[in-house]
Amino acid sequence: MREPVDGGVALITGAGGGLGRxxxxxxxxxGWTVAVNDLRPEPAEETAAAIRTAGGRAAAFPADVTDPAAVDAMVEAIRTEFGPVLVSVANASGPQPVVGLDELDWDQVLTHLEFFVKSPLLLAKAVVPGMRAAGGGRLIHLGSDLFDRADPGWSGYMAAKGALVGLTRGWATELGLDKITVNLVAPGWIPVERHGVIADEVADAWFARQDVPRWGVPDDIANTVAFLASDEAGFITGQRITVNGGFHYL
Structure with a gap:
């Protein structure tokens, strides 16, 4: 059992539900003090309230993490209330329609880039100065194994998730001397609220291609993020860690 954190602040975007919560x-x-971000104030407060009820320390900081001014204001509000952000988890996402090439346009691709490229960039620029001043920190991005697996109609989403790998590896080389690690967690298919009930035949076909024959759960991702946020992961940076039960792509 690792020692609890004493006073560190972790910011999680898109934490009003699903993997972020x-x-x-x-x-x-x-033991992290948790800054809960979501575009929607009510779900963000529900997550923060659940943490406080369980004995933790948390507050909601609703904001649009694709808006530069909103991100800067949010990080400053967190610093004022709790202290500098030492762990930043870029989890926020947006609509994910299935759109084939014939219907795909640049604005739809930009929508994915807003969440998976622009938002992590804004977050990093806002929190890295505080991490440097504190002597180190963690940038953790949420990617997807869909970049490897591929699926028709998902090319815009996959392109943005691939770009996020580039940001992760590039920033890791820039920030290592500051004792700031930068890593990406790539979940497989982790059913959450929006997926509804999954038919047995769909599950059977999926598990036939997966070494661990069960659905992944949000805690599988949360535990991986928690490790990367810990002192034990201080020598791991620039990595893309896939958490998908050993799914076979071919």
């Missing part, structure tokens, strides 16, 4: 609650268990 699980990550926020897991980091709170480790």
């Amino acid at each position: 699980a990550i926020a609650r897991r980091l709170a268990v480790d």
